[in-house]
Amino acid sequence: MSETTQAREHHDGPHATGIRRWLTTTNHKDIGTLYLVFSLVMFLVGGTMALIIRSELFQPGLQLVDPHFFNQMTTMHALVMIFGALMPAFVGLANWQIPLMVGAPDMALPRMNNWSFWILPPAFLLLLATLFMPGGAPAGGWTLYPPLILQTGDAFPLVVFSLHLLGASSILGAINIIVTITNMRAPGMGFMKMPLFVWTWLITAYLLIGAMPVLAGAITMLLTDRYFGTSFFLAAGGGDPVMFQHIFWFFGHPEVYILILPAFGIISQVIPTFARKPLFGYTSMVVATSAIAFLSYIVWAHHMFTTGMPQAGMLFFMISTMFIAVPTGVKIFNWLATLWRGSISFETPMLFAIAFVVLFTIGGFSGLMLALVPADIEYHDTYFVVAHFHYVLVPGAIFGVIAGVYYWLPKWTGHMYDETLGKWHFWLSTIFVNVLFFPQHFLGLASMPRRIPDYSVQFTEFNMISTIGAFGFGLSQLLFVWMLIKCVKGGSRASAEVWDQPQGLEWTVPSPAPYHTFETAPRV
Amino acid sequence: MANTKTDYYVPHGSPWPAVASASMFVMALGGALWLNGSDAGRAVLFLGLAGLIVMMFGWLGTVIRENIAGLYSGQVDRSFRQGMAWFIFSEVMFFFGFFGALFYARTLAVPWLGGEGIGTGTNSVLWPGFEADWPTNGPEAVGGSFEPMGWGGLPLLNTALLLASSVTITIAHHALKNSNRLRLNLFTLATVVLGVAFLYFQVVEYVHAYQDLNLRLSTGIYGSTFFMLTGFHGAHVTLGAIMLIVTWLRIARGHFTPNEHFGFQAVAWYWHFVDVVWVCLFIFVYVL
Ligand code: HEM
Numbered sequence: 001m002s003e004t005t006q007a008r009e010h011h012d013g014p015h016a017t018g019i020r021r022w023l024t025t026t027n028h029k030d031i032g033t034l035y036l037v038f039s040l041v042m043f044l045v046g047g048t049m050a051l052i053i054r055s056e057l058f059q060p061g062l063q064l065v066d067p068h069f070f071n072q073m074t075t076m077h078a079l080v081m082i083f084g085a086l087m088p089a090f091v092g093l094a095n096w097q098i099p100l101m102v103g104a105p106d107m108a109l110p111r112m113n114n115w116s117f118w119i120l121p122p123a124f125l126l127l128l129a130t131l132f133m134p135g136g137a138p139a140g141g142w143t144l145y146p147p148l149i150l151q152t153g154d155a156f157p158l159v160v161f162s163l164h165l166l167g168a169s170s171i172l173g174a175i176n177i178i179v180t181i182t183n184m185r186a187p188g189m190g191f192m193k194m195p196l197f198v199w200t201w202l203i204t205a206y207l208l209i210g211a212m213p214v215l216a217g218a219i220t221m222l223l224t225d226r227y228f229g230t231s232f233f234l235a236a237g238g239g240d241p242v243m244f245q246h247i248f249w250f251f252g253h254p255e256v257y258i259l260i261l262p263a264f265g266i267i268s269q270v271i272p273t274f275a276r277k278p279l280f281g282y283t284s285m286v287v288a289t290s291a292i293a294f295l296s297y298i299v300w301a302h303h304m305f306t307t308g309m310p311q312a313g314m315l316f317f318m319i320s321t322m323f324i325a326v327p328t329g330v331k332i333f334n335w336l337a338t339l340w341r342g343s344i345s346f347e348t349p350m351l352f353a354i355a356f357v358v359l360f361t362i363g364g365f366s367g368l369m370l371a372l373v374p375a376d377i378e379y380h381d382t383y384f385v386v387a388h389f390h391y392v393l394v395p396g397a398i399f400g401v402i403a404g405v406y407y408w409l410p411k412w413t414g415h416m417y418d419e420t421l422g423k424w425h426f427w428l429s430t431i432f433v434n435v436l437f438f439p440q441h442f443l444g445l446a447s448m449p450r451r452i453p454d455y456s457v458q459f460t461e462f463n464m465i466s467t468i469g470a471f472g473f474g475l476s477q478l479l480f481v482w483m484l485i486k487c488v489k490g491g492s493r494a495s496a497e498v499w500d501q502p503q504g505l506e507w508t509v510p511s512p513a514p515y516h517t518f519e520t521a522p523r524v
Numbered sequence: 525m526a527n528t529k530t531d532y533y534v535p536h537g538s539p540w541p542a543v544a545s546a547s548m549f550v551m552a553l554g555g556a557l558w559l560n561g562s563d564a565g566r567a568v569l570f571l572g573l574a575g576l577i578v579m580m581f582g583w584l585g586t587v588i589r590e591n592i593a594g595l596y597s598g599q600v601d602r603s604f605r606q607g608m609a610w611f612i613f614s615e616v617m618f619f620f621g622f623f624g625a626l627f628y629a630r631t632l633a634v635p636w637l638g639g640e641g642i643g644t645g646t647n648s649v650l651w652p653g654f655e656a657d658w659p660t661n662g663p664e665a666v667g668g669s670f671e672p673m674g675w676g677g678l679p680l681l682n683t684a685l686l687l688a689s690s691v692t693i694t695i696a697h698h699a700l701k702n703s704n705r706l707r708l709n710l711f712t713l714a715t716v717v718l719g720v721a722f723l724y725f726q727v728v729e730y731v732h733a734y735q736d737l738n739l740r741l742s743t744g745i746y747g748s749t750f751f752m753l754t755g756f757h758g759a760h761v762t763l764g765a766i767m768l769i770v771t772w773l774r775i776a777r778g779h780f781t782p783n784e785h786f787g788f789q790a791v792a793w794y795w796h797f798v799d800v801v802w803v804c805l806f807i808f809v810y811v812l
Pocket residue numbers: 143256257259260302303321322324325328363364365366367368370371372376379380381385388389392393396397
């Protein structure tokens with residue numbers, strides 16, 4: 001017992017200082033911060049790669065980089081953004097917020113929490129190191145299709161192993177989040193009383209545990225096909241390269257929902273606070289999220305309509321894909337209904353949330369167009385697809401993250417962020433993200449292929465506009481970094497509630513949230 | 525008193541997760557070097573593995589000590605159990621990927637290569653005359669002519685061994701709950717013996733496949749699916765057997781009580797999981 005009493009005495013701060021604190025920490029707030037900082041760094045790295053891509057595409061012809069390097073950039077940009085920027089950002093938010101929102105003293109498995117974070121930096125060290133290896137980084141696209149990806153140089157095993165590590169990190173993180181949610185809620189917080197961010201993360205974590213191991217299997221088969229003579233993806237040996245696509249997308253489609261569901265959750269927290277109304281249709285939100293999770297496992301082949309599937313298969317995957325629009329529509333309806341007759345104010349998180357609702361919907365609609373087999377055969381592998389997924393991922397997922405950061409930052413730092421800076425960041429980002437991606441729809445409809453460093457001259461204007469948008473968007477993010485630094489360093493003091501009577505346990509603890517919170521569970 | 529049942533034990537900083545990550549990094553690096561033909565590869569790989577083993581002792585040792593010190597409430601125990609259950613689910617999905625490859629190859633890819641289905645010209649254009657049949661190593665007979673592995677004999681024996689081991693571990697579990705330590709000890713030991721016997725026969729079977737049947741990992745899609753599925757399963761049995769041995773040693777030291785025995789429970793679950801995978805393997809890889 002004396003050990004526990006002693007522990008209690010220094011329970012107000014971290015137990016170690018300097019680098020040792022961060023390496024050994026088991027505190028969910030420390031680990032959340034680590035995830036978020038890591039994500040920001042990766043966001044800047046991936047963004048730089050995107051700017052290299054867009055610079056090359058500013059004009060037709062080859063001017064800046066050679067095609068092989070261009071292909072490395074498209075591949076690495078996607079891998080870095082998905083596995084390095086977005087997923088860690090969401091896990092970071094989960095780490096900070098879920099214990100605060102369910103009234104738990106910490107994550108359920110604190111040591112494992114540390115582990116799942118600290119797998120990331122070494123994994124990315126390996127992945128980014130491939131850029132400097134003989135043969136370069138992987139250049140066959142983030143989807144890693146064989147046989148092309150098997151032509152990667154010496155980097156190939158590193159790519160596979162780093163993805164294994166990233167998968168392990170995600171699985172461990174997801175297990176921790178699920179267990180925290182199912183086992184650590186404060187007394188009185190039933191499942192149907194959980195905040196939506198917690199709900200969407202519960203379901204995301206389930207998707208992660210279901211999908212990541214399948215990716216691990218798929219890339220293991222790539223590895224053995226290349227080094228140990230197996231024939232999984234070799235038709236001469238009775239295998240099939242298209243089989244890889246099936247396995248990959250069985251992971252890949254749930255993965256895209258992994259990238260959006262937590263953002264749905266954040267938006268469902270932010271909108272009610274600034275509309276000053278409870279969320280409309282809570283139960284239907286939960287049901288819709290679960291329906292999306294279920295459907296996301298049976299739609300994967302909509303990425304493969306041009307591979308020559310049997311007709312029945314195309315019909316099935318077309319219809320199941322269209323079904324996803326129903327629960328998605330329910331969500332959008334509920335957000336709008338929450339806004340209806342609210343007393344709305346437009347602080348930065350709310351601005352990002354509203355932009356999310358509008359712009360994500362555009363991405364959803366282009367998704368529906370792509371879900372139509374006859375249309376997709378035309379659009380597949382064009383810039384239309386690029387426009388689609390960037391609308392759902394940038395003003396969708398990333399705006400969700402940004403909205404969440406602005407919303408909870410005062411709780412984390414104890415300071416209000418600079419609202420003027422926030423508004424500038426919002427308007428510039430929102431304008432430029434559309435300048436960047438909207439023209440890509442037209443390019444795609446006119447058949448400009450994706451992942452090619454050159455294009456024919458009639459595509460020039462739209463590409464130039466897109467590149468200008470890219471630099472505008474990229475540079476606007478520096479405002480975000482500046483805002484973050486300013487807010488961490490100082491600013492007017494935030495109250496415990498921060499906003500105007502927001503709902504949720506996180507607003508009952510002081511700002512900044514003390515190192516340990518809810519050591520005795522609150523009653524809900 | 526601070527340490528009531530509602531108090532959830534939150535450990536202090538721990539070095540072990542960082543050691544684990546560093547070891548995994550070294551292993552990945554070693555693996556990559558090895559596959560690229562570097563001499564240092566294997567050494568680096570084993571260095572990482574050694575780090576991982578040290579980490580296991582350190583980390584799990586801490587957990588066991590904390591448990592014995594009475595720091596864990598029932599709620600902590602529940603976290604462990606739920607965590608283990610979800611971990612096993614992730615393992616199930618890992619195998620699901622490989623089973624998916626097997627099913628896809630057998631029901632779609634290979635028949636299409638044989639000319640089935642509309643719009644697939646592969647057969648007539650590339651490999652006219654190839655007749656789809658399972659098992660196969662493809663239209664170009666990758667890996668040369670081979671004989672498939674039958675299901676009688678060793679595989680059947682192995683099925684019996686693993687099924688029996690599932691029974692013995694359940695008996696041991698009941699004995700633990702009824703505080704019958706001798707029975708617990710003996711039946712856990714029996715499970716270990718059955719598991720090791722399984723592994724031994726698996727090795728014999730592999731040697732037979734390579735030497736007598738010319739059935740190899742590189743024998744087209746049949747060899748690929750056969751060895752990857754049984755191989756990953758074997759790796760899991762090996763891991764399970766090691767965990768069982770550790771559990772048995774812990775039993776001998778008097779660990780586990782009728783009410784609190786997460787460590788035992790986790791191993792038992794894992795063992796049942798390995799068992800179920802084997803039954804699926806036996807049906808879909810060997811018999812059908
Ligand atoms: C209404 C919902 C959605 C529908 C109907 C839909 C449909 C589709 C279809 C049919 C494709 C394949 C296009 C092709 O390659 O020809 C596609 C691609 C893609 N979608 Fe969606 N989608 C939806 C929502 C989302 C969301 C929410 C995300 C992520 C947050 C997302 C991310 C992606 C990505 C990353 C790709 C391209 C992957 C690649 O080929 O590199 N989609 N979508």
